[in-house]
Amino acid sequence: MRNRLIVLALILTMMVTVLAGCGEKKPSINVYNWGDYIDESVLEDFEKEYGIKVNYSTFATNEDLYVKLKQGGESFDVIFPSDYMIERMIREGMLAKIDMNNIPNIKNIDEDFMNLDYDPNNEYSVPYMWGTVGIVYNKTMVDDVVDSWDILWNEKYKDQIIMLNSQRDTIAVALLKLGYSLNSRNIDELEEAKAELLKQRPLVWA
Numbered sequence: 001m002r003n004r005l006i007v008l009a010l011i012l013t014m015m016v017t018v019l020a021g022c023g024e025k026k027p028s029i030n031v032y033n034w035g036d037y038i039d040e041s042v043l044e045d046f047e048k049e050y051g052i053k054v055n056y057s058t059f060a061t062n063e064d065l066y067v068k069l070k071q072g073g074e075s076f077d078v079i080f081p082s083d084y085m086i087e088r089m090i091r092e093g094m095l096a097k098i099d100m101n102n103i104p105n106i107k108n109i110d111e112d113f114m115n116l117d118y119d120p121n122n123e124y125s126v127p128y129m130w131g132t133v134g135i136v137y138n139k140t141m142v143d144d145v146v147d148s149w150d151i152l153w154n155e156k157y158k159d160q161i162i163m164l165n166s167q168r169d170t171i172a173v174a175l176l177k178l179g180y181s182l183n184s185r186n187i188d189e190l191e192e193a194k195a196e197l198l199k200q201r202p203l204v205w206a
Helices: 001-020 040-050 062-071 083-090 104-107 149-153 167-177 185-203
Strands: 028-034 054-061
Touching: 001 040, 028 062, 040 054, 054 062, 062 167, 149 167, 149 185, 167 185
Parallel strands: 028 054
Antiparallel strands: none
16 A cells, blocks of 8 residues: 555645645645546545545546636646646646745656657656557457457457547557557658548448
């Protein structure tokens, strides 16, 4: 349990100093994160240990997060967008700079995850979680060799294909299928990827 609390404290500590001076009996912080990323019991334990109430909301996609914040009406102290969305929000002036003096544990983050293209100097974001996208399949139901993204366009598996509910990830899969960079910004390549996804659509169950 302790390790999980430390992770949460690392993320939230940036706001503690500000909130402590507000004169509230119990400081609070508003957090907007992906669904199912933090167990509610961790939030409860965090509140007990640090005396900070966590107002916790969740979203399903980066686009949901973006629309909610763009529309206004609600504000959050800490949010968890992915790389490409961080870049967009920086460009549109939607993020505040982070005072790294409030995050001493940043020195323990692997350098491979620091100073990336979307936030070169980590002025607006700190690494939180890393993952990858791949193909998961049932070997008893798929008799083809799964060694490329093409399998997701195989008509034999119509209505048995599930794609991620993420615009960024699905367009990346289509780009990779075509042999392009998953980070391509070339309009022609993106249009080709769009066409591939439209061709795939009748095959996808969800």
